Amino acid sequence: MFEMFPPALALIGGALLTALISSRQLRAVVVIIAPLICLYLIWQVPDGVVVRGAFLGYPLELVEGGPVRRLFATIFAIMSATGAVFAFNHARRTELVAAQLYAAGAVGVSFAGDLLTLFVFWEIMALFSTVVVWCGGTESARAAGVRYAIMHLLGGVILKVGIEGLLVTTGSLDIRPLSAHDFSTWMILIGILINAAAPPLSSWLSDAYPTASPTGSVFLSAFTTKTAILALILLFPGESILVGIGLFMVFYGIFYALLENDIRRILAFSIVNQVGFMVVAVGIGTEMAINGASAHAFAHIIYKALLFMSAGVVVMRTGKHLCTDVGGLFRTMPVTMWCGVVGALAISSFPLTSGFTTKTLISQAAVGEGLTTVYFLLAAASAGVFLHAGIKFPWFVFFQKDSGLRPKDAPWNMRIAMLFFAFLCILIGVYPQLLYPLLPYAMDYHPYKPGKVLFYLQLLLFSGLAFFLLLPWMKRTLTISLDVDWLWRRGLPLLVKYVARVGKPPVGALRSRLQQGAGLLTASARHTMGHTGPLGRSWEIGTTALWIVLLLMVYVFAYYLF
């Protein structure tokens, strides 16, 4: 039936097996092996369309290969396998099944050759990521999951409207570079940007991810926003509005993370921040920029999952999720602490970590296009990343004060997953030439020029100084920060209450008037149509005939005239 086996099916098969197998050990083997088989299949996909199909007469391109598609699918599969190692002993079976289907959706989107196929896998991701959120098991996870699902289903509908419109106007569902110039293309762009957590709808991410289980948030951190970046690369490269949107996301993430007290919510805000860098790069749109967006997405998935793993272990071992409740954990959790520190250095793009060898590509692309303001804002943002994630996360969780907590370090499987990802962060940092050939465009780029390294060291280390000097102003408080979701979490109920209160007297008056009117109407109807009324009583046959003749004459007369 197929020329080759679609890679996503390996994960779907793995999910079905996971759901059916009752032995824990066997299930662990399946959740780890299935993504590895998927990874093997990903590397068998050649360039071009390899699996076709049809739906309602529309030709589908179920699997289309290409360098950037393979790169994203590769990291999704690696993430899925490592996440499985991290999670298999602690996550519920439902969560493991949902996480595999969620990853299958991400791999499916990566290889989708047409917009209909993309949409189907897009919705699979929305569905099963919601299940992963719900596996948090708490009341807040349930509520946040509902909000998350509504947001993504809404985004899906907007995307679908755009796809239908594009089909009507161009007759093609092919995935190719578009530009946002009419209603349909705008709808597609907005639909994708909702999944990228772009403004004004960024809050679903920081709302839902921290409520998932310690293992669930690791999976959640990887797929949704990065498939959105891939979709932007494939559909809207060089769309200049993305530069502004991305810069907004970068600083939104920093400011909200600085205000945040929840450990995993800090990391969630910094996803928005990092995805912002990638959105800027797609907006710049040159070969160097697209390489930067792809490489940064690859590196980001690894260090962000590593950070969520580290935070997840802390949440799991201590049962606390606020910075104000933890601190001083370095004493008993050295592995978790060191892995967290490596992830924090990588996200801050410290030299010798993956963040440095990938994020500087984006800055270099801004230089290449002469975008002075963008370049300096990105540099300031790099300092800000070190501030809000690079130091803030490890400092408040592992050092800060002695909380008196002496939790055990991570279990062995979680250690393996964290150490592997920490190793990858450093490997890509030291040998970027392993990653660069996989990027969509060939390039000659050397990140480790002494002057550049020195510039970034100054930038980052003095940000560190600023952090410790300004610590008194960064005291954590037991607060949350309002976001646009206030509008529907508080604003809408308030509006309903207000309308009910203000509208009660006039609506009451209107109702009594209507009732009065209805009473009069009934009375008059009874009068005319009752047994004794002119229309209700029986008439003689001659009178009826007379009326008919009369009406007929009027009709004939009218017909003659007009």
Added chain:
Amino acid sequence: MTQPDDHWLIRPTTIRWLWIIGYSVLAITVLLQLVIPVKGYFGIDGWFGFGALFGFLSCVLMVFGAKFIGKLLKRPDDYYDV
């Protein structure tokens, strides 16, 4: 459960040494610019110590910017629960 806390990392002498080492590293990264030229893509970013000053000032701005935004947006963390 808490034993007397005398971890070497939190002793005042260690912390003093960490500050001394920290400040020395900061000084070295700036002074190294005398030996290693930083290529300024836009002129100003090649100035002596620009990276240090830019990083520090950006962070100060962001911390106080966040404080200001926090004044408007911060609410007690049970805000949505009641």
